[in-house]
Amino acid sequence: MKVFPNIENLQHYQDLKDQTVKSSDKFGEFKRQSFKTFLEKGLPVSGKGNERWKYLDLRSLVKTKYKLLEDLNKTDNKFSPDVIFLQNAISIVNGQVDSKILSSMKGIKVLEVDEIDIGGVADNNEDGMIALNSSFFIEPLCFRITEDFNYANLNIVFSGDSEGQRLDCPRLFIEIDSGVEVTINELHVSPSADVLKVSVLEIILQEGSKVLHNIVVNGSKYSKDFLFTRISQNKNSYFKSVSYSDAPSLGANDIKVCMNGEYSECDLRGLYFTTGSSQFNTHVVVDHNVPYTKSNQFYKGILTDNSRAVFSGKILVKRDAQKTYATQKDLNLLMSKGAEIDTKPSLEIYADDVECFHGATAGHVDENTLYYMMSRGIDKDRATQILVRGFADEIINDISDKSFRKIAVEQIDKILPSLSFQ
Amino acid sequence: MGPNGGGKSTLVNVLAGRSSYTLDSGRIDFESNNLISMTIDERARAGVFMAFQYPSEIPGVRPWQFLKAATDSHRKSEGLPEYSVRDFSKIYDSNLKEIGIDSELMKRSLNDGFSGGEKKRNEIFQMMMLKPKLALLDETDSGLDVDALKAVGNAVNKLRDDRRSFLIVTHYQRLLDHVKPDFVHILIDGKIVESGNHKLVKKIESSGYESFS
Numbered sequence: 001m002k003v004f005p006n007i008e009n010l011q012h013y014q015d016l017k018d019q020t021v022k023s024s025d026k027f028g029e030f031k032r033q034s035f036k037t038f039l040e041k042g043l044p045v046s047g048k049g050n051e052r053w054k055y056l057d058l059r060s061l062v063k064t065k066y067k068l069l070e071d072l073n074k075t076d077n078k079f080s081p082d083v084i085f086l087q088n089a090i091s092i093v094n095g096q097v098d099s100k101i102l103s104s105m106k107g108i109k110v111l112e113v114d115e116i117d118i119g120g121v122a123d124n125n126e127d128g129m130i131a132l133n134s135s136f137f138i139e140p141l142c143f144r145i146t147e148d149f150n151y152a153n154l155n156i157v158f159s160g161d162s163e164g165q166r167l168d169c170p171r172l173f174i175e176i177d178s179g180v181e182v183t184i185n186e187l188h189v190s191p192s193a194d195v196l197k198v199s200v201l202e203i204i205l206q207e208g209s210k211v212l213h214n215i216v217v218n219g220s221k222y223s224k225d226f227l228f229t230r231i232s233q234n235k236n237s238y239f240k241s242v243s244y245s246d247a248p249s250l251g252a253n254d255i256k257v258c259m260n261g262e263y264s265e266c267d268l269r270g271l272y273f274t275t276g277s278s279q280f281n282t283h284v285v286v287d288h289n290v291p292y293t294k295s296n297q298f299y300k301g302i303l304t305d306n307s308r309a310v311f312s313g314k315i316l317v318k319r320d321a322q323k324t325y326a327t328q329k330d331l332n333l334l335m336s337k338g339a340e341i342d343t344k345p346s347l348e349i350y351a352d353d354v355e356c357f358h359g360a361t362a363g364h365v366d367e368n369t370l371y372y373m374m375s376r377g378i379d380k381d382r383a384t385q386i387l388v389r390g391f392a393d394e395i396i397n398d399i400s401d402k403s404f405r406k407i408a409v410e411q412i413d414k415i416l417p418s419l420s421f422q
Numbered sequence: 423m424g425p426n427g428g429g430k431s432t433l434v435n436v437l438a439g440r441s442s443y444t445l446d447s448g449r450i451d452f453e454s455n456n457l458i459s460m461t462i463d464e465r466a467r468a469g470v471f472m473a474f475q476y477p478s479e480i481p482g483v484r485p486w487q488f489l490k491a492a493t494d495s496h497r498k499s500e501g502l503p504e505y506s507v508r509d510f511s512k513i514y515d516s517n518l519k520e521i522g523i524d525s526e527l528m529k530r531s532l533n534d535g536f537s538g539g540e541k542k543r544n545e546i547f548q549m550m551m552l553k554p555k556l557a558l559l560d561e562t563d564s565g566l567d568v569d570a571l572k573a574v575g576n577a578v579n580k581l582r583d584d585r586r587s588f589l590i591v592t593h594y595q596r597l598l599d600h601v602k603p604d605f606v607h608i609l610i611d612g613k614i615v616e617s618g619n620h621k622l623v624k625k626i627e628s629s630g631y632e633s634f635s
């Protein structure tokens with residue numbers, strides 16, 4: 001069975017293929033092809049071959065009629081969260097952005113159409129959600145980060161107004177020049193409305209470049225946030241991603257890294273914190289395509305109330321990828337009887353001279369530890385909060401940018417006292 | 423004192439309020455409270471402290487942060503304001519120095535990978551910080567080197583006054599060389615079979631527990 005998000009003016013978009021609409025769109029052909037793929041794929045939710053989504057209940061995507069914002073001028077960027085104090089900030093509102101903002105940033109070069117290999121890293125055929133984004137993005141933000149931006153931080157803030165049931169499809173394509181080192185912070189402030197956001201970020205790391213990628217998702221009780229990050233790493237490059245996501249009603253952190261150059265290394269970490277009846281999917285894939293590459297996946301989950309999370313991590317080592325070193329770990333803290341985790345680490349190894357390790361755990365707060373803390377006079381709620389915070393810190397402390405880490409810490413400290421742990 | 427399995431840890435845990443123990447009958451009077459009706463943390467705030475035989479390792483939680491939370495809880499229940507970070511750190515650092523714990527060690531998570539002796543010292547450090555009215559030390563002396571033993575003895579002696587009590591569970595004479603007990607009790611099969619003063623320890627060292635059972 002396939003599920004299609006209920007998009008009110010789908011028919012309208014189907015007409016895209018006749019080039020009757022928006023013939024000026026420079027990505028018109030790509031969108032048309034993508035839309036075909038989307039119609040073929042939908043979002044598989046049951047049956048074989050649907051590992052990614054089968055544990056989540058996606059039916060709410062069908063119940064709601066999502067609308068597309070077509071008119072760029074409809075949004076005048078009036079909504080801006082109070083975090084825009086961040087330097088080098090790009091604000092993406094309702095999935096839309098004015099790419100002119102880039103021209104004011106030193107070291108960032110907007111790419112010409114023929115320089116953009118859109119969909120080259122994020123393959124539409126991989127998942128219906130990606131094809132959905134590729135069909136409906138409005139104006140993708142495509143740029144190159146050059147030497148003049150070296151060691152700087154780029155902040156991308158995603159937000160939106162809480163009007164209506166909307167589909168937002170932000171799309172970014174970033175190329176990192178050879179030898180350049182940057183921090184890319186991604187902050188998602190979800191509107192308090194049933195907005196379906198499917199965001200796709202493609203990054204190509206050229207030889208010897210280094211990217212520290214931090215993601216904070218501040219979900220709302222109504223929002224649906226699906227984040228796809230697709231990375232291609234060339235020789236000697238380094239990619240580190242640390243994400244913190246709290247409780248959109250439905251959400252996903254979906255990362256795929258292709259190690260395409262020798263001596264490249266990636267380190268992927270994340271914390272998912274689910275509350276209420278939210279559902280969250282973490283899907284991480286590392287493809288080791290060449291020899292001498294190294295990867296690490298380290299994820300943690302804190303699950304409360306009746307929330308549910310899925311972790312599926314995959315390490316794929318191709319036949320030629322000798323001397324691969326890959327590790328994977330997923331640790332979960334279940335804070336209530338109603339919370340549920342499905343964790344499925346997987347290894348697919350075709351080379352023989354490799355070292356791969358994986359492991360996963362799910363458990364409740366340790367009674368002895370709690371007793372120990374309470375025996376010092378700390379009451380049960382506070383002790384539990386301290387324990388949960390300690391569990392979270394191991395990931396949060398890895399967010400490389402200090403001011404960005406503070407956003408995550410403040411968020412977690414705001415949620416913790418409001419929770420009751422049975 | 424008493425043979426293995428005699429019930430010493432059980433007694434200490436019951437006093438501290440471990441929830442895995444259920445009391446069928448009786449009461450535990452401590453000052454004006456009946457401890458039985460109080461939770462572990464309430465007992466702690468009323469002044470009961472237990473130094474664990476096997477302290478927990480708590481990943482991600484720093485000792486400083488942990489003790490600040492504990493101290494804040496105690497002060498709150500006494501109707502006192504929380505210590506400022508600065509004031510607290512001063513007390514923290516001076517006690518740390520006194521018990522002889524390397525401050526580098528305390529940058530790790532609480533008890534995380536601490537050696538047996540380091541854990542024990544850390545228990546006594548917490549006792550020094552919280553200044554309990556009743557301290558329960560369950561085999562704190564076992565596994566300690568000579569210097570640590572002396573430091574523990576000094577810590578107890580320094581706190582010792584007519585408003586505080588210590589219940590020290592031990593198998594050996596050596597801690598008692600540093601801390602001279604007012605009473606020595608022998609616990610076998612859950613019952614105190616003999617009480618006396620420090621001379622009783624000598625008798626146990628020479629002829630064991632057999633003569634008591």
Ligand SMILES: Nc1ncnc2c1ncn2[C@@H]1O[C@H](COP(=O)(O)OP(=O)(O)OP(=O)(O)O)[C@@H](O)[C@H]1O
Nearest residue numbers: 424425426427428429430431432433442561593609
């Ligand atoms: N949960 C339990 N259920 C049943 N028996 C228990 C339980 N916990 C402890 N015991 C038993 O109670 C008895 C007393 O144990 P306790 O740990 O208090 O002894 P102890 O005097 O501290 O011994 P040691 O000197 O070895 O530390 C032992 O026989 C022990 O096996």
Ligand SMILES: [Mg+2]
Nearest residue numbers: 430431432475
């Ligand atoms: Mg014992």
